[in-house]
Amino acid sequence: MAKLIVNTERKGAKINRNLYGHFSEHLGRCIYNGLFVGKDSPIPNVNGMRTDVVEALRHIRVPVLRWPGGCFADEYHWKDGVGPQETRKRMVNTNWGGVVEDNSFGTHEFMELCRQIGCEPYVNGNVGSGTVQEMSEWVEYMTFDGVSPMAEARKRNGREEPWKLTYFGVGNENWGCGGNMRPEFYADQFRRYATYVRNYGDNKIFKIACGPNVDDYEWTDKVMAIAGKYADAISLHYYTRPRSLAWDDKGPATGFEEAEYWTTLRNALWMNELVENHLAIMRRHDPEGRVGLIVDEWGTWYDVEPGTNPGFLYQQNTMRDALVAAITLNIFNRHADGVIMANIAQIVNVLQSVILTEGEKMLLTPTYHVFDLYKDHQNATLLDSWVETRNVGDDKVQLPNLHQSASVDENGRILVTVANLSLTDAETLELRVPGKEQAKATVRVLTGSMDAHNTFDAPETVDIADWTDFRQENGILIVTVPACSVTAITLD
Numbered sequence: 001m002a003k004l005i006v007n008t009e010r011k012g013a014k015i016n017r018n019l020y021g022h023f024s025e026h027l028g029r030c031i032y033n034g035l036f037v038g039k040d041s042p043i044p045n046v047n048g049m050r051t052d053v054v055e056a057l058r059h060i061r062v063p064v065l066r067w068p069g070g071c072f073a074d075e076y077h078w079k080d081g082v083g084p085q086e087t088r089k090r091m092v093n094t095n096w097g098g099v100v101e102d103n104s105f106g107t108h109e110f111m112e113l114c115r116q117i118g119c120e121p122y123v124n125g126n127v128g129s130g131t132v133q134e135m136s137e138w139v140e141y142m143t144f145d146g147v148s149p150m151a152e153a154r155k156r157n158g159r160e161e162p163w164k165l166t167y168f169g170v171g172n173e174n175w176g177c178g179g180n181m182r183p184e185f186y187a188d189q190f191r192r193y194a195t196y197v198r199n200y201g202d203n204k205i206f207k208i209a210c211g212p213n214v215d216d217y218e219w220t221d222k223v224m225a226i227a228g229k230y231a232d233a234i235s236l237h238y239y240t241r242p243r244s245l246a247w248d249d250k251g252p253a254t255g256f257e258e259a260e261y262w263t264t265l266r267n268a269l270w271m272n273e274l275v276e277n278h279l280a281i282m283r284r285h286d287p288e289g290r291v292g293l294i295v296d297e298w299g300t301w302y303d304v305e306p307g308t309n310p311g312f313l314y315q316q317n318t319m320r321d322a323l324v325a326a327i328t329l330n331i332f333n334r335h336a337d338g339v340i341m342a343n344i345a346q347i348v349n350v351l352q353s354v355i356l357t358e359g360e361k362m363l364l365t366p367t368y369h370v371f372d373l374y375k376d377h378q379n380a381t382l383l384d385s386w387v388e389t390r391n392v393g394d395d396k397v398q399l400p401n402l403h404q405s406a407s408v409d410e411n412g413r414i415l416v417t418v419a420n421l422s423l424t425d426a427e428t429l430e431l432r433v434p435g436k437e438q439a440k441a442t443v444r445v446l447t448g449s450m451d452a453h454n455t456f457d458a459p460e461t462v463d464i465a466d467w468t469d470f471r472q473e474n475g476i477l478i479v480t481v482p483a484c485s486v487t488a489i490t491l492d
């Protein structure tokens with residue numbers, strides 16, 4: 001038995017629904033074939049967007065989508081992607097496989113995709129190889145309602161009304177693929193570029209500065225010191241690798257050793273420390289906490305699937321990924337007072353995707369199901385929670401067996417999400433929630449072996465099960481959660 005206690009008297013911050021955001025880049029088959037097939041495709045679509053994919057994304061209530069990169073963002077020139085399709089420039093996607101980018105998916109298509117999904121757009125501008133004027137004009141093109149050269153161009157291209165755009169990133173990974181800048185130089189560039197990212201009418205842009213790579217605390221410190229007062233948020237990138245933390249020390253997405261399960265989860269848990277340390281540095285410069293932390297790239301990064309283009313970053317997705325997602329989203333919930341958005345990389349067919357496609361086929365990954373189990377945390381209020389744990393792992397890595405978070409929504413409904421990391425042992429939870437002793441409980445569970453995954457031939461191998469194996473005794477909910485599982489308990 002493990003006690004799990006939720007304290008309804010100790011409320012935390014509101015969990016920004018944008019913590020459940022996603023990232024889409026012109027990379028491999030994320031945009032092309034994954035999200036967008038074009039109007040003339042035999043694959044069912046609305047204005048070129050895959051109907052099956054859009055429907056699945058609406059189901060998990062994707063709140064925000066980041067685009068066009070990633071490293072691609074700092075080589076992207078937005079004017080190449082607007083206007084008649086036949087005149088759009090063809091370019092080489094130098095970052096990702098050297099393939100031809102025909103720019104058939106551009107600003108109008110991205111905004112249409114967001115409209116269909118029902119999410120907010122988050123556009124990432126080009127600092128590395130773009131000009132201040134280019135960035136400024138992009139924002140004018142998207143948001144200006146009146147007479148101006150860019151607003152006229154937008155109208156000529158078929159869009160009369162400006163779009164609503166809140167989230168705008170000023171560069172991506174400018175410490176690396178976005179220009180190999182030093183923090184002082186980038187911070188000055190941010191000040192300059194951001195000056196010309198204007199608010200038009202009642203459209204207010206939320207300016208996001210490029211933040212650190214993993215544990216580069218010096219970057220956070222310098223960017224906050226020099227540019228913090230001009231930014232609304234700063235972004236952190238951290239990918240979970242299955243072995244060590246070294247960039248090139250990856251491993252397979254399926255068929256991995258048990259030792260790699262433990263190191264992967266250990267590396268995922270490191271997110272907690274990263275978020276806390278970066279927030280602490282940010283608060284030194286900004287004691288009021290005005291500037292938010294956005295983790296706009298996170299997820300697992302393995303070797304690509306054998307036989308696929310190494311530049312396309314296509315990987316399978318197992319229960320191990322589900323555990324990584326569950327842990328990471330619990331961590332974000334628990335830091336809802338400082339982390340205001342997160343975007344898993346990437347939404348379809350790239351890295352830790354929620355959806356994989358192959359031609360007209362589509363499957364939902366275990367990670368998708370975690371987003372489904374967790375979706376009622378969106379905009380709910382964090383509740384203090386505590387779980388009794390014991391260590392699991394092997395002779396090298398020892399981790400707590402359980403990891404949880406809890407929230408209450410505006411109707412008083414409580415959601416508790418729990419990951420059981422153990423590979424061998426089910427755990428009986430004794431859930432106590434004072435004030436909710438008589439509540440109606442619903443339990444949903446995702447489970448399987450660490451390597452369990454969905455394929456196009458067997459797309460429902462890993463799926464959510466409605467769990468009836470629980471009882472309520474003296475106001476305590478007793479439920480046994482299986483080994484290697486993610487559980488969502490709702491109390492109405």
Ligand code: AHR
Pocket residue numbers: 025069070071072172173297345346351
């Ligand atoms: O998500 C893949 C890549 O990872 C992104 O383009 C880049 O920002 C990061 O290094």
